[in-house]
Amino acid sequence: MSTASTSKRTAVPVSGTAAKLPLWGLLALFTAAFTAVMTELLPAGLLPGMSRSLQVSEGRVGFLVTGYAAASFLAAIPLTAALRGLRRRPVLIGALVGFALCNAVTALSSVYALTFAARLLAGVMGGTLWAMLAGYAARMAPAERRGRAIAIVLAGITVALSLGIPAGTALAAELGWRAAFATVAVLALVLVGWVYRQVPDFPGEPAADRVPVRRIAAVPGIPAVLATTLLLLLGHQALYTYLAPFTERAGFGRTGVVLFVFGVATVGGIWLVGVLIDRHPRPALLGALALIAVAMAALGLAGRHPVVLLASVAAWGVAFGGAPTLIQTALVHISGPDRADVATAMQTTVYNAGIAAGSLAGGVVLESAGAGAGALPWTALPLIAGALATVTLARRRAFPARRPAGQ
CATH class of the missing domain: 1.20.1250.20 (MFS general substrate transporter like domains)
Known part of the structure; x- marks a missing residue:
């Protein structure tokens, strides 16, 4: 790839107000990271209720977390490589729509096999999303502030672990575990609109420029x-x-x-x-x-x-x-x-x-x-x-x- 072509696609002005971080767009990506962690780990705090509703052991409910992680592990590299030529925002929105769908199915399903299949698909969405977030934040920010932009986005992981999962568990205790998954599904759907309005689109890699x-x-x-x-x-x-x-x-x-x-x-x-x-x-x-x-x-x-x-x-x-x-x-x-x-x-x-x-x-x-x-x-x-x-x-x-x- 030539230096000129790279600069055309990634350069961000660094003078005047353009040097400021695009905070609302970065917060949308922060919320995407938060949503991904909630989707992945929420079952771990809801084992007893899910076990009774799905009529399986708590150990098999725990496999819902394992299945998500395994799907994310297997899908991240091949799926990212397959999608690297597409424009970035549609891919990001597609992953968020997938989260909304998978969490909605989990909230409504009474069949363990269907729930497990939804978790596998959610893991695929997670592998795609995690591969995008840091690079997306870097492309949105001035070069001298890329580190801070990435820190803002990845803080969504910490907030989900320290506050989100306990809050989801508390919500499930009051309204049932299905309400917790339904809330995450709605959050992902709202996030689609937020990303569309506040997160810029970027081109994918042209075929001629793609490095194996x-x-x-x-x-x-x-x-x-x-x-x-x-x-x-x-x-x-x-x-x-x-x-x-x-x-x-x-x-x-x-x-x-x-x-x-x-x-x-x-x-x-x-x-x-x-x-x-x-x-x-x-x-x-x-x-x-x-x-x-x-x-x-x-x-x-x-x-x-x-x-x-x-x-x-x-x-x-x-x-x-x-x-x-x-x-x-x-x-x-x-x-x-x-x-x-x-x-x-x-x-x-x-x-x-x-x-x-x-x-x-x-x-x-x-x-x-x-x-x-x-x-x-x-x-x-x-x-x-x-x-x-x-x-x-x-x-x-x-x-x-x-x-x-x-x-």
């Missing part, structure tokens, strides 16, 4: 970013999945409080990264990964003490709230906004693989004789240290201290 997926994966810096993503998620998930037994081991006994502290801290982390990301991306990422490592060590050494437990979880939450955004912003800078969808699809696949493998590794450690919950921080620590080492070694290609002006 394998060549994008081999771009210098991208393998290091993907490796950092995998190591971070492996370490994080190995402990986060089993915070309940770890908290019980500490004698604290209030897992909900620990999760709330983590969720509130992640919101603070997103805000802090929004301040630092465009000026100091590498120091911010190194600091975040180092803070997670320190928190894991503290939990391993003194996690039985409630004060240490809560302080360490808060530090972990602040760091983890910002680290994925910093990593994804580095990926968008390396690939360029035009090719960010394909690069982000790869990261989505790696992200889901890290979640699955990290949870599995933590479960094996938890069930191991002589290990148990106390070994989980020590399982996570070397993985986080590996992510920190990768960022340290990949200084030139993947994680420079500063980005060149206008990149």
Whole structure:
């Protein structure tokens, strides 16, 4: 692709009022991220009610989350590659319409097989959406403020985890689980109109300019970013999945409080990264990964003490709230906004693989004789240290201290 053609499709004026972030459009993408997380994880908080209505075990209801994640994992790269030539806004709107339809079917269905099929389709929509969001935000923002734009959009994940899922669970307790899914369906449908009015359209990649997926994966810096993503998620998930037994081991006994502290801290982390990301991306990422490592060590050494437990979880939450955004912003800078969808699809696949493998590794450690919950921080620590080492070694290609002006 020529430099001239790239600049015509992606350049954003940076003078005067044009240098301001398109806040309403970015908030629409923020809400899209929020909706995707709600769609994916809401069943986890509604297991008993869904189990009774669908007449299956709670374990099979849990498979609704597993099926969504598996479909997202399998669909992200091939579907993104197949759709990369289409205009971006219609693809985004199509994914949101798919979310509205799948959540509506889930709200109305009384047959487990139909509900499971709707969840698989929702996972496909999720894989498509996650591949688009960071690149879309980057194309909407001036070059010098792309990091902050991506942070705003990805904050939808944090808000959904810390506030959305608890609110959905509370709504289900009052009105039933079907009302929770119906609310998310309506939100997705309203979001379609919001995106149409506030989010600009962008062209897809012309056939002559499309780089094969394998060549994008081999771009210098991208393998290091993907490796950092995998190591971070492996370490994080190995402990986060089993915070309940770890908290019980500490004698604290209030897992909900620990999760709330983590969720509130992640919101603070997103805000802090929004301040630092465009000026100091590498120091911010190194600091975040180092803070997670320190928190894991503290939990391993003194996690039985409630004060240490809560302080360490808060530090972990602040760091983890910002680290994925910093990593994804580095990926968008390396690939360029035009090719960010394909690069982000790869990261989505790696992200889901890290979640699955990290949870599995933590479960094996938890069930191991002589290990148990106390070994989980020590399982996570070397993985986080590996992510920190990768960022340290990949200084030139993947994680420079500063980005060149206008990149």
